[in-house]
Amino acid sequence: MKKTVYPKRGLSFFERYLTIWVFICIAVGIFLGKIAPEVAQTLDGISVANVSIPIAICLFFMMYPIMVKIDFAEVVKAGKTPKPVMLTLGINWLVKPFTMYFIATFFLGYLFKDFLPGTEIVKDGAQVELYRSYISGAILLGIAPCTAMVLMWSYLSKGNDGLTLVMVAINSLTMLLLYGLLGGFLLRLNEMPIPWATIILSVLIYVALPLAAGYFSRRWIISNKGRVWFEEKFLHFLTPVSIAALLVTLVLLFSFKGDVIIEQPQTIFLIAVPLFIQTCLIFALGYIIAKLIKLKYRDAAPAAMIGASNHFEVAIATSAMLFGLNSGASLATVVGVLIEVPVMLMLVKFCLRTRGWFGQEEVFDG
Numbered sequence: 001m002k003k004t005v006y007p008k009r010g011l012s013f014f015e016r017y018l019t020i021w022v023f024i025c026i027a028v029g030i031f032l033g034k035i036a037p038e039v040a041q042t043l044d045g046i047s048v049a050n051v052s053i054p055i056a057i058c059l060f061f062m063m064y065p066i067m068v069k070i071d072f073a074e075v076v077k078a079g080k081t082p083k084p085v086m087l088t089l090g091i092n093w094l095v096k097p098f099t100m101y102f103i104a105t106f107f108l109g110y111l112f113k114d115f116l117p118g119t120e121i122v123k124d125g126a127q128v129e130l131y132r133s134y135i136s137g138a139i140l141l142g143i144a145p146c147t148a149m150v151l152m153w154s155y156l157s158k159g160n161d162g163l164t165l166v167m168v169a170i171n172s173l174t175m176l177l178l179y180g181l182l183g184g185f186l187l188r189l190n191e192m193p194i195p196w197a198t199i200i201l202s203v204l205i206y207v208a209l210p211l212a213a214g215y216f217s218r219r220w221i222i223s224n225k226g227r228v229w230f231e232e233k234f235l236h237f238l239t240p241v242s243i244a245a246l247l248v249t250l251v252l253l254f255s256f257k258g259d260v261i262i263e264q265p266q267t268i269f270l271i272a273v274p275l276f277i278q279t280c281l282i283f284a285l286g287y288i289i290a291k292l293i294k295l296k297y298r299d300a301a302p303a304a305m306i307g308a309s310n311h312f313e314v315a316i317a318t319s320a321m322l323f324g325l326n327s328g329a330s331l332a333t334v335v336g337v338l339i340e341v342p343v344m345l346m347l348v349k350f351c352l353r354t355r356g357w358f359g360q361e362e363v364f365d366g
Contacts (some may be wrong), residue, residue, distance in 0.1 A: 022341050025247045029254025034262055039255070055252055060210050062245035063151060065238040067214030070161050081163065083293055084303040088167045091286050091307035092145040093174060097182050100142025100278050104135045107274040115270060130328045134271055136187055137332025140319050142278065143182045145171045146309035150302065152246065153309060153344050157351040159302035165211070167306050175311070183318075250341065254334075264331075271335045279343050283308035287351075290358075297358040301351045309344055312337045 032039060046053045108116065108131045116131045146168075154164040221230050286307045290300035312333060319329040 021243075021247050022250060022345070025250040026254050026338070029251040030262060032251065033255040055249055058245045058249040058252065060213075060245075062149075062242050062249060063210035064213055065235075065242040067151075067165075067210045068218050068238070069235060070165055070214065070218075081299065084163060084290070084295055084299045085167055085170060087286060087289055087293070087295075088145075088303050088306050089170065089174065091282060091289075091303075092171055093178055093182075095285065096145070096278075096282050096307055097139070097143045097186060099281060101135075101139055101186050103274045103278050103281070104138035104142075107277075108134050108138070108271065112270045112273070116267060133323060133328030134332045136323065137315070137319050137327075137329035137336075138271070138275060138278075139186045140183065140315040140329065141275070141310045141312065141333055141336045143179055143186065144311035144315045144318075145175065146306055146311050149246075149340075149344075150306045150309050152242065153305045153348055154302035155242075156345075157301040157305065157348045158298065158355075159305070159351075160296075160298040163299055164302040164306070167302065171306065175314075179314075246341075254338070267331070268335055268338070271332050272339050275332075275336055276339055276343060279308050279339070280347075283347050295358070297351075297355045300358060304351075305344070305347065308347060309340060310336055312340060 113131050116134065150168060151161070151164055153159075154161060218230070221234055225234070283304050286304035287300060290303050295303065315333040315336065316330060319327065319333050323329040
């Protein structure tokens with residue numbers, strides 16, 4: 001069996017116990033939102049075009065340590081590999097939005113309908129059945145492919161960082177074209193007021209800014225300090241920064257909806273069921289197709305991850321603009337955040353345990 005050798009990426013203390021830190025931060029966020037809702041409201045109010053500035057700052061520090069590690073020579077090389085790029089585009093835009101709609105409609109519109117609350121008044125004053133609002137939130141998640149945290153999942157699963165960045169950039173541009181079209185169709189609205197400023201600003205903050213900072217600081221540091229110092233000193237210093245920023249982000253996100261999560265645990269669970277099934281289904285589909293088209297593991301893992309995860313920041317902002325922050329749709333998008341991290345960590349572990357499925361033994365030395 002052919003062996004492919006890659007540099008070892010040992011897990012740090014934060015990475016090794018990340019699942020525990022995630023649940024602790026979720027609990028802290030919910031507790032903060034319950035005992036000090038004014039803090040969450042104040043932080044939530046610090047925004048531009050519905051993009052939360054505190055969360056944007058946290059996401060920058062989450063993304064920068066990953067971006068600065070990317071060798072852009074590898075990015076160019078990855079861009080010449082069309083199969084994984086076509087796979088993720090097909091999954092994200094031809095499959096995922098429609099499976100999300102049908103799965104959410106089946107569970108929330110039929111199977112769980114009698115267990116959900118009755119009606120609500122949405123932002124424009126119309127009265128709608130709550131289950132339809134929950135389905136709308138699920139749809140908004142389904143049409144927003146991840147353009148930020150998937151870099152974390154790819155990194156933890158030892159995927160191809162350069163290829164992941166290429167796919168993130170392509171999906172970010174595609175989202176500008178298809179987000180409104182698919183949203184308007186699946187929400188069955190005559191018109192859907194898409195917050196273009198929110199989407200564009202999100203892409204700039206979550207992708208372009210840390211990318212530019214990583215690229216130029218990498219060049220400057222290697223030029224002035226050398227590659228050895230960069231890899232052994234600078235990157236070692238950054239190791240816990242990305243994880244710590246992720247944990248702070250979770251505290252902020254869950255502090256915004258802490259009271260609702262405590263008061264409606266049954267509804268939270270019912271919404272989580274179709275979102276969990278959708279995530280696992282899309283991941284499995286991408287992973288299996290990657291195997292069938294003979295991708296290497298390092299390309300297959302991020303190709304499957306980017307389809308399974310969601311750009312929940314854009315989904316939350318869009319649902320708040322369309323239906324209001326306290327709507328069922330906004331609640332559903334927050335539930336997406338609630339399950340995203342634990343489920344994606346589960347899938348990361350699954351990827352690491354199934355590397356051998358791809359016809360080569362992945363060896364990480366160093």
